[in-house]
Amino acid sequence: MTVPGDGPVCPSADARPGATLLGILGPRGRVVFLPQGPRVTEDLLAGLAATSSPVEARHRFAAPCVARGCAFWDDGRCRAADVAAAEFPRDNSMAELPECGIRDRCRWFFQSGAEACRVCVHVTTAAVSESAGPVPSV
Amino acid sequence: MPHEFKFVLDGAELDEKQQAFIAQAVAEAGSKALGEVLAADAGRDLVAIDVSRLRRWEWVGRAVLLGDIASKVAERYPEIRR
Numbered sequence: 001m002t003v004p005g006d007g008p009v010c011p012s013a014d015a016r017p018g019a020t021l022l023g024i025l026g027p028r029g030r031v032v033f034l035p036q037g038p039r040v041t042e043d044l045l046a047g048l049a050a051t052s053s054p055v056e057a058r059h060r061f062a063a064p065c066v067a068r069g070c071a072f073w074d075d076g077r078c079r080a081a082d083v084a085a086a087e088f089p090r091d092n093s094m095a096e097l098p099e100c101g102i103r104d105r106c107r108w109f110f111q112s113g114a115e116a117c118r119v120c121v122h123v124t125t126a127a128v129s130e131s132a133g134p135v136p137s138v
Numbered sequence: 139m140p141h142e143f144k145f146v147l148d149g150a151e152l153d154e155k156q157q158a159f160i161a162q163a164v165a166e167a168g169s170k171a172l173g174e175v176l177a178a179d180a181g182r183d184l185v186a187i188d189v190s191r192l193r194r195w196e197w198v199g200r201a202v203l204l205g206d207i208a209s210k211v212a213e214r215y216p217e218i219r220r
Contacts, residue, residue, distance in 0.1 A: 021165075024172055026176045037169065043166070047170040051174060051176075
């Protein structure tokens, strides 16, 4: 996957140009990963919006982790990963970790190892509407 | 098990920029098609998670980062600190 830069990558980024499409929610709420997902463009966003609104409700995006530039960064940790681990079910049936394409740079994997992957497959990014405030899509 | 879909061409010399352009287009088209296929199952058996336990500052901070108000807050930041 071609996420810009060579630093840690956020597996639950917002849908915006420059991010990379990480996966699409499939049956039973499990993410279908795209290890060679396309870079997000305005055209792609328009196409994805045809099947979900907000786009994040059914799609996952990856982008460089901005660490202290993110509201979820606290005390040297990604709290979004912590919240996901605490709130989301683990898929312990996975014989192998999914081929997501970002594991070697994933912030959540760095922080929690394979345990993060077992939760990640069920995570939906909480979309934020700029006009209406937070949308509880997860 | 991963599924791989190939788009093959022969008979044209393409530079790296052109190859990247086509690869992006193929990936976009595949993603849109996959989205449509999976949309048939949308909303079925989805795992609903209550996020109300997220701390308020997490939501507020998220909104501030994404909204137009971000630049206004940034301008006022020295004032807020006082």
